[in-house]
Amino acid sequence: MSDVDHAQASELFSSYWDEDLGPDDTARLEEHLRSCIVCRREYADFEKALGAVGGLPHEIAPPGFAAGVVKRVHKRSRGRFFATRGMLDRVPYELFSLVMLGLILAIYVILQLSQPGHVKIP
């Protein structure tokens, strides 16, 4: 590339940066960059700009974002979006309430039986 090929050289900047340029074009561009201060400065600016873009910190979602999404879906679907829980999901809670009920009943019966003067049911 001669000095009149600045435009042609800058057209190759992206592919060069991406390491996506064939060996011939790479050699031609590198040769031009060595001999042309204008394009060398341009490429230095290009490198600096893309380095800065790539160096942007990775932003993370704010706390409570995930909960907010779930809430929004519930609200938007008026609570109908998610499938009704299957029996398997409910069993532990229902089993727990059954056990608790049984326990309360047992305590009640024991207390009744242990009271003096209770009437024995034949």
Added chain:
Amino acid sequence: MGASPDPLGMTMIRERLLIRRLQQREERAFQEVVRLYQHKVWNLVFRMIGSREEAEDIAQEVFVTVFKSIDGFRGDSKLSTWLYRIAANHCKNRMKYLGRRSYKTTGELDEAAERELQGAQPSALTPHLDGPEKVLEGLQMEKLVQEAIALLDEDHRVLVVLRDVEDLSYQEITAITGLAEGTVKSRLHRARMALKDYLAKRGG
């Protein structure tokens, strides 16, 4: 969104199971998807839009769309590609809606500056961390970069964010945007040159 060696295709199997659970409207699968992808979606949206307030609304809408449209997802692309496509489309639509007004990035980055000066993790734009001046310098550069990105129109901006911020491959970008690789490359080149010109003028 990040490729790692997976000779048995376990990632794909896990993803298919997750998609099936989503299609069955399983709330826990939904939560898992949000947990897995929230930060990636957030970063893409925030860098596209430049405002936390707008980004939060858009990023939430992205997930709402995912769950509304999961039945239509045929699995011919990765879940992440599909998510990025939805996110990019939401951003582009919002940008059109907002009429390309100048986003309030300045205030946002001033807040960020304050946080960093109060001891939060510095960014990669503050490579030589030897004092608050350097932190501020890095943050000023971040602000400039975000301003430069905000000057691009939506079609160019999305390519810069996908390629140069998110570091995705051209293959992934063509899958997300539906554009031919040549179009992606030529548009991206123009966008990069515009960024270079802006930052060279402003950044010195």
